[in-house]
Amino acid sequence: MNLDGGAETRHVKRVLAAIAHDAAVSNPKSGSKRNRVPRTIEASWRRCVLSHGIEPHKVRQPVILSHVEVTPLRDRFDVLKSIFAPELDRLHERLAKLDYVVLLANADGITVDVRCSDEIDKEARDSGLYPGVIWKEDFQGTNGVGTCLATGQPISVVMDDHFAIHNTPLTCTVAPIYSPDQELIAALDVSTPRPTDHQTQQLVMQIVANAARRIENQLFMAHFQSGHAIVALSQDSRFSDLASATLLAMSSGGRVAAWSPAAKTLLDPVIERSTMEYRLQDQVDLFIRTRAEGEEPIVLEDVTSGRFFARCLSDGETVQRQKSGPQARAKPRARQEPTSKQISEVIVGADPVMERNFALAARIVDAGLPILVTGETGSGKEVFAKHLHRISARAKGPFVAVNCAAIPETLIEGELFGYRPGAFTGAAKSGYRGKVAEANGGVLFLDEIGDMPLELQTRLLRVLSEMELTPLGGAPIALDLLVISSTHQDLEALVAEGRFREDLFYRIAGANLTIPPLRARRDRRLFITEMFEGLCDAAGRDLTLTPEVLHLFETYPWPGNVRELQQILRYAIAVSESETVELTALPARLTAALEPRAASSHKTETERLVIEQTLKRCHGKVSAAAELLGISRSTMHRRMKRLGVKR
């Protein structure tokens, strides 16, 4: 790189002036867009000096990890090779002719994978565009990868936007990649050593951001598609590209269990969640129905006041990862209801609370008492309610579930008690007799009863007291059904707050059974291994859990209970390539939540490597290494002592 002393002085002055808010120097041709320092860049320069303690004239050379050090870091992404690699190839194919290099950096800013053509290989290497280079902002100052990771936002760092003078020949456009748990896991970068400008980079940004979105969406589908219906929302009715779609995972209860990382910002302010859930559930039902009839699933318009089209991509029973977008739909598989073995062995297991629940259930189920099942979300309340139905005298009758939280207040009355033909816009032409009437002779399962609006509680109370239903415009019909209600809320507290009718509470809680959270089950280990084996059988895999994974599973608090366990197991089974399920096959939130020490030791390890490498480069000279790292000699000594690094 040939930069004369004058250029260096000008660059340093410009950076310092911007930090000091000296507009005249930082924007010499004020009004000229070309010279204006973008705000994000200015903020990063300020961060470099004030937070990272780097000075623009003490430029560090990049710190580089060896092949041996980079391999394990890259292996983490290898688990998801089938998702990352094709996108890197595709991006490179598009941009290679324009002399761009494609890089993937991990959350620590270390380049773990690179695509570069032979023509610019040497230049790319000279500019530090190869595996093992650490691009963290606090090491290298403002740069594409480092600043993207520092802010969590896409960014273009064009030539002298860079903080370090040796990086100014480069231009980097980078988009962050978030995991299905909304964790920042990587940065996708395209860099060129050729001169360019911000305007051109805006176009490049579109391409990079789309590639990052496609990766996020594929990770999301791999994570959620077993067990959830996946619905895509797009402003483009043709759904021509997975990148243009926003994905939602719908639980079997019809709730939105998760949004793809980009969805949150896009949707939150726009729509009322429960209304959307109700309409999306329609789309899932439509998908299942039309597919069963061999038709192309229909696109439902206007699920969100005209802004988006919805299209169900899978109904939660497909296990194969969709490789090339919405059109390549995986073949459906038989539904994974818990088997009778799971009901008798996994559910009962050796947990004393569940054993009591089962014994009690057998005694009360036909005693004419309404049953209230309580427990944390995902703990298996509905599974238990279905078990009650199965062992009851009404087993041959229907089991009709109504999710009181998923249906908008305005529609729930019609849903429960029926409506006349054409009663409201969108009502079925033939009218609807309602879930209560449908459940007659069987079980009516009122899920999330704590969310039922007060007015409706009054009507429900009347129906349950009289056990009689008068359909609109029809004669009263006598009801013979078992009402099982469920909630994760403290109903008695809701009663005390006046949000739930006390008389209804007594009417539905003839008997109360509580499902323990997964973390409190004494048979947790057995439960986990049995469920794992069942899911392995269903997936046709013969896998074992390593002791570390089993230990993690036993100690993790499982806030999402059995539902969360099921998803994690399905994901681990899908991504495990060898015969064992290793810690690397688990989502980061699991390992991170439980092993703060391991996470920080990973950080410390990176720091140690950096200090060792720098010392090596400086032939063991502490002052020179400190200078190169941009820290004082005493800080360097302190760090060496803390990390046990010898000269």
Ligand SMILES: Nc1ncnc2c1ncn2[C@@H]1O[C@H](COP(=O)(O)OP(=O)(O)OP(=O)(O)O)[C@@H](O)[C@H]1O
């Ligand atoms: N004992 C079990 N055996 C096998 N699978 C189970 C068991 N308990 C729960 N599951 C699975 O866990 C998931 C959540 O279960 P379920 O819907 O019954 O929970 P819930 O407590 O009703 O949840 P929510 O509070 O969200 O309504 C389902 O996919 C279900 O199949």
